[in-house]
Amino acid sequence: MTIRDFSGLGRVLVSRKMKLFRVSGLGRRTILIYIVTIVVPAGILLYLGIKTFELQRRNLATLKAEKVDVDLKEETLKASEVVFAGGTHPIAQYWFEFENGEVLRPALRSGWRRDIPSEFAEAEREELSEEWHKALASYRALARTETWKALALAGVARCLEKLERMQEARALWRDLALSYPDDRDPSGRPYGIVANISAKNTAGLYEKIESGRWELSGDVAEFLLTTLDPQRKSAYLQRFEFARELEEQFQPQANLRENITYESRFGDRFVLYRTDAAGKVTGFSVDQEWVAGTLLPQLQRKAGLNDVSRPELVYGGAIALAILIVSAGVLVLLRDVSREARTNRLRSDFVSSVSHELKTPITLIRLYSETLLRHGTLGLGEQERSDFQGIIVRESERLTRLIDQVLTFSRVERGDQTYNLEAGDVAPVIAEIVDDYRELLERSGFSLKRALPDSTPMVRFDPTALTRAVVNLLDNAVKYSGDSREIEVRLDVRGADVAFEVADHGVGIPASEHQKIFERFYRVDNGNGKGGYGLGLYLVRHVMDAHGGRAEVDSEPGRGSRFRLILPVVTEWANSASS
Numbered sequence: 001m002t003i004r005d006f007s008g009l010g011r012v013l014v015s016r017k018m019k020l021f022r023v024s025g026l027g028r029r030t031i032l033i034y035i036v037t038i039v040v041p042a043g044i045l046l047y048l049g050i051k052t053f054e055l056q057r058r059n060l061a062t063l064k065a066e067k068v069d070v071d072l073k074e075e076t077l078k079a080s081e082v083v084f085a086g087g088t089h090p091i092a093q094y095w096f097e098f099e100n101g102e103v104l105r106p107a108l109r110s111g112w113r114r115d116i117p118s119e120f121a122e123a124e125r126e127e128l129s130e131e132w133h134k135a136l137a138s139y140r141a142l143a144r145t146e147t148w149k150a151l152a153l154a155g156v157a158r159c160l161e162k163l164e165r166m167q168e169a170r171a172l173w174r175d176l177a178l179s180y181p182d183d184r185d186p187s188g189r190p191y192g193i194v195a196n197i198s199a200k201n202t203a204g205l206y207e208k209i210e211s212g213r214w215e216l217s218g219d220v221a222e223f224l225l226t227t228l229d230p231q232r233k234s235a236y237l238q239r240f241e242f243a244r245e246l247e248e249q250f251q252p253q254a255n256l257r258e259n260i261t262y263e264s265r266f267g268d269r270f271v272l273y274r275t276d277a278a279g280k281v282t283g284f285s286v287d288q289e290w291v292a293g294t295l296l297p298q299l300q301r302k303a304g305l306n307d308v309s310r311p312e313l314v315y316g317g318a319i320a321l322a323i324l325i326v327s328a329g330v331l332v333l334l335r336d337v338s339r340e341a342r343t344n345r346l347r348s349d350f351v352s353s354v355s356h357e358l359k360t361p362i363t364l365i366r367l368y369s370e371t372l373l374r375h376g377t378l379g380l381g382e383q384e385r386s387d388f389q390g391i392i393v394r395e396s397e398r399l400t401r402l403i404d405q406v407l408t409f410s411r412v413e414r415g416d417q418t419y420n421l422e423a424g425d426v427a428p429v430i431a432e433i434v435d436d437y438r439e440l441l442e443r444s445g446f447s448l449k450r451a452l453p454d455s456t457p458m459v460r461f462d463p464t465a466l467t468r469a470v471v472n473l474l475d476n477a478v479k480y481s482g483d484s485r486e487i488e489v490r491l492d493v494r495g496a497d498v499a500f501e502v503a504d505h506g507v508g509i510p511a512s513e514h515q516k517i518f519e520r521f522y523r524v525d526n527g528n529g530k531g532g533y534g535l536g537l538y539l540v541r542h543v544m545d546a547h548g549g550r551a552e553v554d555s556e557p558g559r560g561s562r563f564r565l566i567l568p569v570v571t572e573w574a575n576s577a578s579s
């Protein structure tokens with residue numbers, strides 16, 4: 001075994017790909033405990049809460065419905081008092097009078113039966129035997145007395161029609177309708193209607209009848225309205241329909257007492273009625289549409305029956321909120337647990353990595369020191385001895401750097417890391433670091449291309465910290481160069497910044513890892529197992545943040561990486577330089 005083989009000892013370290021959000025066994029246990037002790041009981045409580053609320057809601061609804069019922073009865077009774085006292089109220093639909101099993105009002109049949117006076121016998125006979133001229137003269141004579149004026153004028157008008165003296169007849173009908181609108185013909189039909197019909201003066205007559213201008217019996221009203229407009233269905237006639245149903249189905253209670261309101265239901269009807277001393281029943285049918293459409297909603301609103309949906313909404317919202325909070329809690333816990341687990345894992349990785357890293361230089365130093373000691377000045381050539389000593393010095397330096405990095409990290413973590421920033425030209429400092437490093441690179445067979453200007457605009461920087469950052473990038477370029485042996489460095493001015501760049505043609509980094517590599521302990525598994533413990537770039541970023549600058553990376557797997565340190569140019573200097 002040659003001594004060189006030992007240099008491989010330190011590469012035992014296995015780099016691991018970090019998995020975000022991987023929950024450890026401990027995390028799973030925590031979540032399980034959380035679910036069992038919080039989520040499940042909360043769910044049960046929520047369920048019971050909903051059930052109780054639902055029950056209460058139903059009870060309340062029943063109570064309210066009962067109250068509405070009572071209120072409705074009360075209101076109806078109050079309204080009936082008004083109606084029976086002669087007032088009007090929207091609850092009263094059709095007024096009725098009822099006696100001995102017969103409906104008096106709304107009258108279904110015309111009770112009008114008037115015998116034609118005996119004075120008209122002659123005129124009537126002449127009219128019947130179509131002696132129009134004679135009849136005309138007779139009616140005209142009758143019309144001279146005030147007593148039968150309207151009846152006689154109607155006869156005159158009829159005869160004029162027969163004699164085809166239409167103009168005169170019409171004028172007479174008009175006159176008759178105007179002067180005696182409330183007189184009735186022998187069939188009980190008001191001249192206000194029939195004379196107007198004969199005069200063909202019917203505009204607005206239908207509506208006038210519907211408005212109740214004349215009190216008409218059902219048969220007369222029906223006849224007149226259908227004569228005026230056979231197509232139209234009048235709401236006015238519905239009162240007679242009611243009267244018909246009343247007559248067929250209504251049965252007042254026995255032994256009615258005065259001034260007490262009774263109620264009765266038949267078919268779809270609901271009527272309230274009273275009786276008077278003579279035993280005549282008067283009452284009205286309740287307008288159920290008005291009750292359902294106006295009164296009931298009013299009472300329901302008063303009882304708060306319509307508000308059932310509001311507490312439901314509030315309660316639903318509260319439940320949704322509770323579920324949301326519990327879910328959010330679970331999520332936050334999950335995230336915290338997985339983050340904690342990850343940090344723990346990273347920390348233990350870190351400890352083992354550092355131990356490994358320390359072991360390599362120590363082993364080498366001990367090995368070469370022992371060899372030198374054992375062989376003394378004998379057995380080793382001059383060249384070999386100086387090589388061994390070189391290795392011891394190099395490994396000691398590596399050890400120092402390593403310990404330095406760990407100490408810096410712990411200062412950064414504690415918040416004790418300070419930087420001593422001073423404005424200056426960064427070019428000579430960078431050139432010196434690169435020169436120092438070149439020797440090491442060339443010894444390992446690397447070629448270094450450099451594009452460094454003699455000076456750059458002033459930036460504020462801490463030379464020690466910046467040196468550490470630059471060396472870190474160069475170290476990484478070497479570590480992750482794969483088979484390539486070319487590294488480039490470049491320093492230039494970009495806008496208001498000075499940028500230092502280290503480029504290699506090595507293994508590269510997938511885009512998904514570009515941000516993560518700057519996190520502490522983070523290492524990409526790029527399969528080469530090169531030493532390190534994921535602190536270098538974390539510290540580089542810390543240094544750049546402290547400088548008011550930033551660290552950037554462009555990289556592609558298999559094509560190499562380009563790391564950049566960007567420092568802002570000092571503005572006062574920039575201003576004074578340009579003026």
Ligand code: ADP
Pocket residue numbers: 476477480481504506507508509517522523524525526531532533534535536537538560561
């Ligand atoms: P390490 O000590 O592991 O090198 P760093 O913080 O310096 O830690 O780098 C973090 C990770 O970034 C490394 O493990 C490596 O996977 C990746 N990396 C850094 N520099 C390069 C580079 N020049 N080329 C490819 N990968 C790199």
